[in-house]
Amino acid sequence: MNNKKALIFDIEKFAVHDGPGIRTVVFMKGCPLHCVWCHNPESQSFKAELFFNRTKCTNCGNCTAVCPAGSHKLFDGKHDFNREKCTSCGMCADNCPAEALKLSGVEMSVDEVMTEVLKDKIFYQNSGGGITLSGGEPLAHFDFSFALLTAAKSAGLHTAVETSGFAPREQIQKLFPLVDLWLWDIKCSPEKHKDLTGVPFEPILENLISVAAANGKIILRCPLVPGVNDEDAHLLNIARLANEVAGVQEIDLEPYHPMGEGKSSQLGRTESFHAAFASANDKLRWKNTISAHTQTPVHLY
Amino acid sequence: MNNRIDRLVKAACSGDIFPPCINVEYDEYDLKLAEPLQIAKRLSEYMESQPCLFTSDNELVGMIRFDGSVPAALFPRTGHKFFKDACSKFYNKPQENLCTFEWQHSNADFGKIITAGLEGLRREIIEARKNFAYDIEKLNFLAGLEAMIRGIIRRSRQFAAECRKQAFESRSPARKNTLLRMADNCMRVPEHPARNFEEAVQCLYFCFMFQPDSIGRPDQYLYPLYRQGIADGSLTDEHARELLQELFVMIHAWTSHSSGNYDKGAESHFVIGGYTVEKKCAWNELSELILDALMELDLIRPQISLRWNSATPRAVLEKVLDCERKDKNKRIALVNDEPRINAMLKNGVPWETAFDYIMVGCNEPAFQGGISLGGNTTNIVRSLVNTLNNRRQEILNCRNFDSFYDIYEEELHQDLETILAYSNRFNMLRSMDCNVLTSLFITGCIERATSVTRGGALRARWCANFMGSTNLIDSLCIIKQFVFEEKRCSMETLLAALDADWQGFESLRASILNKGKFFGNNDELSNGVAQRFYTSVHTFADGRTDYFGHFICFGNLTGYNTHFARYGALTQATPDGRVAGSALLFGSGQANGKDKAGITSHLLSVAHMDPTGVMCGNSIMNLTIDENTVHDEESFRKLVMLVETYFKEGGLHLQLNHVSAEELIAARKDPDKYKSIRVRVSGFSAIFVNLTEAIQENVIARTVNPV
Numbered sequence A: 001m002n003n004k005k006a007l008i009f010d011i012e013k014f015a016v017h018d019g020p021g022i023r024t025v026v027f028m029k030g031c032p033l034h035c036v037w038c039h040n041p042e043s044q045s046f047k048a049e050l051f052f053n054r055t056k057c058t059n060c061g062n063c064t065a066v067c068p069a070g071s072h073k074l075f076d077g078k079h080d081f082n083r084e085k086c087t088s089c090g091m092c093a094d095n096c097p098a099e100a101l102k103l104s105g106v107e108m109s110v111d112e113v114m115t116e117v118l119k120d121k122i123f124y125q126n127s128g129g130g131i132t133l134s135g136g137e138p139l140a141h142f143d144f145s146f147a148l149l150t151a152a153k154s155a156g157l158h159t160a161v162e163t164s165g166f167a168p169r170e171q172i173q174k175l176f177p178l179v180d181l182w183l184w185d186i187k188c189s190p191e192k193h194k195d196l197t198g199v200p201f202e203p204i205l206e207n208l209i210s211v212a213a214a215n216g217k218i219i220l221r222c223p224l225v226p227g228v229n230d231e232d233a234h235l236l237n238i239a240r241l242a243n244e245v246a247g248v249q250e251i252d253l254e255p256y257h258p259m260g261e262g263k264s265s266q267l268g269r270t271e272s273f274h275a276a277f278a279s280a281n282d283k284l285r286w287k288n289t290i291s292a293h294t295q296t297p298v299h300l301y
Numbered sequence B: 001m002n003n004r005i006d007r008l009v010k011a012a013c014s015g016d017i018f019p020p021c022i023n024v025e026y027d028e029y030d031l032k033l034a035e036p037l038q039i040a041k042r043l044s045e046y047m048e049s050q051p052c053l054f055t056s057d058n059e060l061v062g063m064i065r066f067d068g069s070v071p072a073a074l075f076p077r078t079g080h081k082f083f084k085d086a087c088s089k090f091y092n093k094p095q096e097n098l099c100t101f102e103w104q105h106s107n108a109d110f111g112k113i114i115t116a117g118l119e120g121l122r123r124e125i126i127e128a129r130k131n132f133a134y135d136i137e138k139l140n141f142l143a144g145l146e147a148m149i150r151g152i153i154r155r156s157r158q159f160a161a162e163c164r165k166q167a168f169e170s171r172s173p174a175r176k177n178t179l180l181r182m183a184d185n186c187m188r189v190p191e192h193p194a195r196n197f198e199e200a201v202q203c204l205y206f207c208f209m210f211q212p213d214s215i216g217r218p219d220q221y222l223y224p225l226y227r228q229g230i231a232d233g234s235l236t237d238e239h240a241r242e243l244l245q246e247l248f249v250m251i252h253a254w255t256s257h258s259s260g261n262y263d264k265g266a267e268s269h270f271v272i273g274g275y276t277v278e279k280k281c282a283w284n285e286l287s288e289l290i291l292d293a294l295m296e297l298d299l300i301r302p303q304i305s306l307r308w309n310s311a312t313p314r315a316v317l318e319k320v321l322d323c324e325r326k327d328k329n330k331r332i333a334l335v336n337d338e339p340r341i342n343a344m345l346k347n348g349v350p351w352e353t354a355f356d357y358i359m360v361g362c363n364e365p366a367f368q369g370g371i372s373l374g375g376n377t378t379n380i381v382r383s384l385v386n387t388l389n390n391r392r393q394e395i396l397n398c399r400n401f402d403s404f405y406d407i408y409e410e411e412l413h414q415d416l417e418t419i420l421a422y423s424n425r426f427n428m429l430r431s432m433d434c435n436v437l438t439s440l441f442i443t444g445c446i447e448r449a450t451s452v453t454r455g456g457a458l459r460a461r462w463c464a465n466f467m468g469s470t471n472l473i474d475s476l477c478i479i480k481q482f483v484f485e486e487k488r489c490s491m492e493t494l495l496a497a498l499d500a501d502w503q504g505f506e507s508l509r510a511s512i513l514n515k516g517k518f519f520g521n522n523d524e525l526s527n528g529v530a531q532r533f534y535t536s537v538h539t540f541a542d543g544r545t546d547y548f549g550h551f552i553c554f555g556n557l558t559g560y561n562t563h564f565a566r567y568g569a570l571t572q573a574t575p576d577g578r579v580a581g582s583a584l585l586f587g588s589g590q591a592n593g594k595d596k597a598g599i600t601s602h603l604l605s606v607a608h609m610d611p612t613g614v615m616c617g618n619s620i621m622n623l624t625i626d627e628n629t630v631h632d633e634e635s636f637r638k639l640v641m642l643v644e645t646y647f648k649e650g651g652l653h654l655q656l657n658h659v660s661a662e663e664l665i666a667a668r669k670d671p672d673k674y675k676s677i678r679v680r681v682s683g684f685s686a687i688f689v690n691l692t693e694a695i696q697e698n699v700i701a702r703t704v705n706p707v
Ligand code: SF4
Pocket: A050, A066, A067, A068, A069, A070, A071, A072, A085, A086, A087, A088, A089, A090, A091, A092, A093
């Protein structure tokens, strides 16, 4: 029995790029970093949030009747939503017939998450797969992640954690025996790190080295945004990390896609980051530049 | 692929290479003969009058078409008057919005002809005659079979003579040699057992004309002569490949260009892999050669299924799926031996028959040398509509889902009873025809001295196909969830909404669509309802047989016809949010994005839905996956493991589509630009833009929410 809870905003089955075999990824809500390009804006806040998709709304008025905060109103038969007073109770989403309202972030206990994850156990067994913790930042939900990984290990699952690596060292160390694979984000050059992500790079690097020292297996995950963080110096830095940090098995390059831009407005946020899709040329240059400086396999997604 | 095969492919694709039928006047004298003898005599005369045609690129001969003046090949039903009559009244015409009449498959035992020859059959006939010494009807039938054997042998000699004649005239020494070899082959087979691989393939092709359906398990029955040829050096892989390719081209060419089904590929579907009689993995070098030979040909027929089982190595599955992802003609599907064979064994089919089953047509289990009866499509949603309308007072009094379900089950069993009754009547109509040609190749017809149409086949099966089983399960789920468990609406309100076809109840409909616990999400409620429904079907079927004594099972494919749309057009709104008149779903899976919990959940729901195996008939599972899953190597390897796990968990069938919904929608708008997209439909594949609107919509609905 484990009743530790966290806000979960998605559980993705048949995830194929988040560790070996067929996996289920558990996404926890909330992240201490604020990367400017984040394509999952709902993963940043530690609170539940309401998505409102105006184009789906049929102006039925159900939400106006149930909202305890009075956030929904009908004016001349047209629906108006005032986010300010919303407490994210989810009542309106539950009663919206059109799925125009959707609550992102459901409190789930470790047991509840494991019940869902174990439904696919047969797939993990047959493929060498397992569970991947992601977010947001799973290490920002340390107690929950610790309990979930413990449960997963005792169920015999392969475990992976996708992390920015920004967390207290003692916490990371406690996870050593529970994590089979670290999917470690390398976001940008150390110089730009504070500006682009909101936190410095040094503690992340130190944590990475400590994982390597404990024989952890590591895949470096590198989001690349054309013109923002894809300069040669950063690419060379990725190659250098792969060469110098023991345990790095693979480098995954993740080209920017602008999916987050539509989501932001549904969350009522105005700030929106714009960048272009990476071109085939960009991708080739990234891959070649890195491959020229390391033997570590480079994958492009 | 060599130039000869290349030319044959081009010839077969650019027009009919089969000769047109020559009309024959039959004399009056034979009216005095008993029916089987009269048919055999006329068929022999007919065959003799047809030209012995083959192209200068052919090394296999035998092309012939029958004109319907005499009952000939059973699968295309040529000349079967009673069948035709029944067809004109009932085919494609929903009776009581519940059941239609469909054709049947029957499959020659080609392996037997290759090893025993027609001379072996003649010996069997002589043996059988002893058992029917004073039974004139049976003796007449056996005499008809024997006369038919003589007619077939005459025909093969006619081809031998034509080959010799052309050899004499040929200027090319190489072709002259080939033609002489072809003549020798025709003198040898099918009369006598084949002695080598080439004779075996000639025998197979020649006899295919007499039952142009599935060629069954060629990787098994051709294997001994293939091995022998490779071992003694008389056969090379290249030559074997060439012979197989010529066979496939000629099978493809059998379907006439003017046929409405020309661009569909289900005819002559066969299997590779499976079990040996010793319960070992039957995949061998020839299975691989057959697959490779087929993939090299840019043709849409024959289609092929891998028979997977727990002895199948992952590398074999990977090989077949790799061909599948690269095959733009979409010829490949996969079936699982385990649940199917288990269901057969449970129903009294001996292992010696069950292990050797084949898949034919769209996706119908069958036996070599056997017949598949039924295949009638049915509207399974009607039982629920009857419950909601005819039992209204009773269901309004139900306090819980169990008591509602008890009433529903009564209606279900009543409809299944009616379906069986229709099917029996149809099959009795069809049994009035007499067939002496195909009967030769069907096991049991000689021993029982009975036409295959009249119950002569020893290996047979019966099946009916449910249209709308997912609609039905979803509707039951919604009743359970919305009315009884979560009490989101009352039964009165739901019924009023259905009566009004949702007019004025849009909000209820929307919340059903968005909050409903639908099948395919691997949750307890929908899994439980699905299992309960299929168990009820089993309760009906268990221990019962049709009039011929065949056990009863069910499936869910629609075939070439849009039965699911026809029934839907006559069916009112249903609790799953479906509006009146819209198409039902077919197949085991979910569509319209209702499978929200991902592909693994969808597959597990389907794999576990039928604990009793009653759906081990013509059931299909269409799965649409994102194109990237097959293009990216890492994802593809995981797809292989996904499919393997689905089968290990009991999934029966799988066929894949990997196109995007956008692409299909674009294709509908601009058909000329997208003529090349082929999709898997209902066990077969076809060109998307040529499909009827109802099927196009069904395919798009399945791709709404792919992984
Ligand atoms: S989530 Fe709760 S508080 Fe917020 S708008 Fe909906 S009903 Fe009102």
